[in-house]
Amino acid sequence: MPELPEVETVCRGLREILPPGAQLSSLERSSYKLRFRFPARVEERLKGQQLQSIQRRAKYILFKFDREVLINHLGMTGSWRPKATGELTGHEHVALQFSQQLRLVYNDPRRFGYFDLVANKDLATCRWFKALGPEPLDATQFDPDYLKRRAKSSGGSIKTFLMNQKIVVGVGNIYASESLHRAGVRPTRSPRSLTLKECERLVVAIQDILQQAIQAGGTTIRDFVSAGGDLGAYSTSLTVYGRPGQPCLTCAKPIQSYRLGGRATFSCAFCQH
DNA sequence: CAGCGCCCCTGCCCGC
């Protein structure tokens, strides 16, 4: 489900629901294991702490409390919705209770999502964060020179390269295909072969597309919902993803689909070189 | 050791 625009959309929705300074009164969870073991003694450690902020880093949601950060990755099908009362049912796995009426429930049918809890000071060096690449929307860190430098020494395909969170964070399977199409670069190209000009076009394409997708509240293919219950409207702006055989919106030739690194990939043989 | 499959899950859609 969630790439950078979807996680950003969830964070914005959560901020609208949770007032600053909300105090965690209890944490409830299902007996199911998510992708990884749930961190030990979470409720005991977090109970009574005030929520300072909700932030996004890469595809992670960060619930920053007084002393510790609750880290949540949505996997493929994770979502957060307010649900004031009632038992956890179905695929609901975690509930954060703040006040009588303020309770957020984490739902995740495939259970690829996960949680961790780290001390504030250890966030940058924790196992999830230490190797992450730059944020694509941070122009001071993610620019054509950076991309060219990293691409120069990388094998594989440019699409897999863009989806590698050590190179740049937040780009997943949908936006990788979309960005490569916008930039006119074939997904199968070796990163080594990219010119600086192509890196420039890729950086611009990635930044434009992610920004537009955030504006649209993300992309919903099947599951994605924001914390407010809205579907992502960027689905209607997709140019290649999920459009095999349909005409390219630039040249009208049929969009090709194939697998690259085990993932569905979409491109135009005429527009992308 | 970079890079590639496999696999963790459930649900849905498609073809037979």
Add this chain to the structure above:
DNA sequence: TGCGGGCAGGGGCGCT
């Protein structure tokens, strides 16, 4: 209408 196979927005891990 029922059912098996394939596939899904992520990414850690084990193997080569």
